[in-house]
Amino acid sequence: MKLSIAVYGAPHSSEASESAYRFASAACSMGHSLIRVFFYHDGVHNASSLAIPPQDETQTTQRWQALALEFNIDLVVCVAAALRRGIVNTEEAERYDLESQNLGKGFEISGLGQLLDAAVSSERLVSFGH
Amino acid sequence: MSLLHTVNKSPFSKDTLLNCLAICQAKHSVLLIEDGVYGALKSSPCREQIEQLSAMGVRFFALSADVSARGIDENLIADVTLASDQDFVNLVVKNNVTQSWY
Numbered sequence: 470m471k472l473s474i475a476v477y478g479a480p481h482s483s484e485a486s487e488s489a490y491r492f493a494s495a496a497c498s499m500g501h502s503l504i505r506v507f508f509y510h511d512g513v514h515n516a517s518s519l520a521i522p523p524q525d526e527t528q529t530t531q532r533w534q535a536l537a538l539e540f541n542i543d544l545v546v547c548v549a550a551a552l553r554r555g556i557v558n559t560e561e562a563e564r565y566d567l568e569s570q571n572l573g574k575g576f577e578i579s580g581l582g583q584l585l586d587a588a589v590s591s592e593r594l595v596s597f598g599h
Numbered sequence: 600m601s602l603l604h605t606v607n608k609s610p611f612s613k614d615t616l617l618n619c620l621a622i623c624q625a626k627h628s629v630l631l632i633e634d635g636v637y638g639a640l641k642s643s644p645c646r647e648q649i650e651q652l653s654a655m656g657v658r659f660f661a662l663s664a665d666v667s668a669r670g671i672d673e674n675l676i677a678d679v680t681l682a683s684d685q686d687f688v689n690l691v692v693k694n695n696v697t698q699s700w701y
Contacts, residue, residue: 470692477701484607484633485701491664492691495684501692593691598607598701 472496473505473587478599479514480529481522486515489597490532497540505543505587506533508576511599513551516544518573534575544576545583601626603694607633607701610645619700620648625656628690630682632662636669639679646676653678662687 474493478485489506497503508515515529522528537544546556551572557565558572572578588594604627608615616631616638623629631638638645639661649659660682666672672681682690691697 472691488607488632488662488665491684492687496688496691499685499688501688593697595605595691595697596699596701598699 470593471502471504471591473507473591473594474503475507475509475584475587475594475596476512476515477510477597479511480520480527482511483599485512485597485599486529487527489595490529490536492595492597493536493542497536497542503540503542504591505545505583506537507584507587508544508546509550509581509584510547511550511554513546513554513556516546516551516556516573516576517571519571530573534573537575543583545587546572546576546578547584548578548580551578600696601628601694603627603690603697604629605632605697605699606630606635606638607699609634609637610643611637615700616645617648619698620645620652623652623657628658628660628694630660630662630687630690631665631679632687633665636661636665636671639666639675640671641674641676643676649676650678660686660690 476489480486559570562570604619606616610616659679661679663681
């Protein structure tokens with residue numbers, strides 16, 4: 470079945486991303502087609518390549534990247550939520566003349582329309598709130 | 600229409616589960632996740648509602664990993680069934696819509 474996920478919580482401040490990842494991982498291993506994971510509100514922090522959790526803790530960003538690579542999943546970050554929280558790709562960093570970019574590889578910044586598209590093009594959409 | 604509710608807040612600190620139960624109908628399922636699993640405790644403030652709804656045909660589940668992480672496996676209401684991550688996926692697939700309460 471075609472599934473999509475929306476994540477609203479940041480790593481380390483809520484369990485949303487942990488729960489979402491476990492659900493995503495289980496769904497993929499069961500043969501379901503996870504089309505898109507949409508990161509919204511504080512969920513955009515999942516996409517930061519500059520977060521360095523201790524080695525014995527969950528490497529949230531890397532874990533999403535590995536899952537997306539293995540199962541060909543869209544990892545989409547809401548642009549408005551991302552910019553106001555300091556999550557930017559090279560394009561946005563140049564546009565706003567910022568010192569650096571920090572969007573992890575495999576993530577893309579796009580509009581809220583991608584959440585609507587995920588809802589329409591998937592058979593199920595599951596939200597993980599903070 | 601079959602509906603799956605997920606609830607991630609403890610009923611000891613928020614009204615999230617209570618609000619969810621207020622609109623639950625037969626054929627709905629409720630999956631308690633994260634701190635929501637405290638709602639499945641025998642001492643849960645929602646125990647009476649859960650048992651009444653269960654008798655009406657609402658099914659109740661608690662995410663097993665989240666229950667174990669909190670060490671409350673032995674103190675759960677009999678009407679609540681433990682669910683694995685795979686069971687969570689199956690519940691989402693089986694129900695038409697998933698409503699997340701948080």
